[in-house]
Amino acid sequence: MRATPRVMTTRQTSAPSHHGHSKAQCIKVLRRLSAYLDEDLSVSICEEIRKHLGACPNCEVFVTSLRETISLCRCADIPSLSPSVKARIRREILKAVRYH
Amino acid sequence: MKNRTQSRRPRRQSLQADGDGAKAFDRLYRAHVDRIYRFAQRLCRRVEDAQDLVQDTFLNAYRGLGQFRGDAQVSTWLYRIATRASLRQRRKRKGEPDRELSLDEFIPTSDGEFRLQIPTDGLTPEEALESKELRRAVHQAIQKLPNKYRVVLVLRDMEELTAKEVGSIMGLNERAVKSRLHRARLFVRRELSARGIAESRPPANALQRG
Numbered sequence: 001m002r003a004t005p006r007v008m009t010t011r012q013t014s015a016p017s018h019h020g021h022s023k024a025q026c027i028k029v030l031r032r033l034s035a036y037l038d039e040d041l042s043v044s045i046c047e048e049i050r051k052h053l054g055a056c057p058n059c060e061v062f063v064t065s066l067r068e069t070i071s072l073c074r075c076a077d078i079p080s081l082s083p084s085v086k087a088r089i090r091r092e093i094l095k096a097v098r099y100h
Numbered sequence: 101m102k103n104r105t106q107s108r109r110p111r112r113q114s115l116q117a118d119g120d121g122a123k124a125f126d127r128l129y130r131a132h133v134d135r136i137y138r139f140a141q142r143l144c145r146r147v148e149d150a151q152d153l154v155q156d157t158f159l160n161a162y163r164g165l166g167q168f169r170g171d172a173q174v175s176t177w178l179y180r181i182a183t184r185a186s187l188r189q190r191r192k193r194k195g196e197p198d199r200e201l202s203l204d205e206f207i208p209t210s211d212g213e214f215r216l217q218i219p220t221d222g223l224t225p226e227e228a229l230e231s232k233e234l235r236r237a238v239h240q241a242i243q244k245l246p247n248k249y250r251v252v253l254v255l256r257d258m259e260e261l262t263a264k265e266v267g268s269i270m271g272l273n274e275r276a277v278k279s280r281l282h283r284a285r286l287f288v289r290r291e292l293s294a295r296g297i298a299e300s301r302p303p304a305n306a307l308q309r310g
Contacts, residue, residue: 034285
């Protein structure tokens with residue numbers, strides 16, 4: 001992960017929903033979370049978001065789960081193609097090219 | 101071989117018929133088949149569909165070899181061919197346009213929704229993905245995405261291309277790529293967390309409401 005925003009563990013998440021800020025601020029942050037995680041925002045906006053995350057357990061958990069989602073996608077590996085299927089597909093392509 | 105018409109054919113087709121074309125194709129196939137198969141598996145529900153997509157992609161690449169000008173990376177060119185073939189396949193199968201994902205549908209309305217968590221149990225992503233169940237959940241969540249969102253997420257977060265490269269493959273500007281990517285990630289997050297709760301937590305209505 002490129003960005004390293006502050007992370008709160010799942011055990012620290014039982015605080016009340018809003019800590020002296022309106023939900024509109026949370027929504028504003030949520031709309032920008034991918035750009036934040038991709039380090040695609042200006043320094044001042046990043047700082048603003050970091051401050052919000054520090055003060056809002058809900059958004060902190062949200063960003064953690066979004067970061068984990070991206071990491072799972074990045075790390076999800078898949079089986080490779082067997083040599084025999086590779087050879088079969090190649091044969092099929094050459095046949096199709098020859099006869100069309 | 102239809103020699104009578106060969107002299108009138110454009111260069112692309114003569115490339116298909118002569119030995120150089122076959123050699124160029126073999127080089128291309130050997131160098132890129134694994135990457136395109138990985139991409140295809142990420143886009144397709146079934147292994148057979150992924151294999152069909154690889155075949156369509158390299159067949160179209162073979163036919164387009166003469167037109168490839170080398171002003172893009174070969175891999176980007178192949179991704180573009182594969183993406184088009186995949187969208188065509190899906191459209192044919194499904195026959196209806198992609199659903200639009202609205203950002204508003206991902207805005208939590210309760211504390212419980214804010215606090216949906218991914219069932220990784222504090223493990224690293226690699227460790228967590230040793231669980232077959234979680235691997236399947238990730239694949240299924242991605243498969244549930246509408247086509248145009250799934251392709252962006254796969255290219256950006258799985259194939260790890262830049263937003264600019266994804267834009268060039270899909271014919272979109274970077275802003276559109278980033279917008280689709282954000283929605284796609286929010287969709288997958290919700291799918292994975294909902295699944296986690298269903299499997300290991302009390303029912304959703306037992307969660308604290310805000």
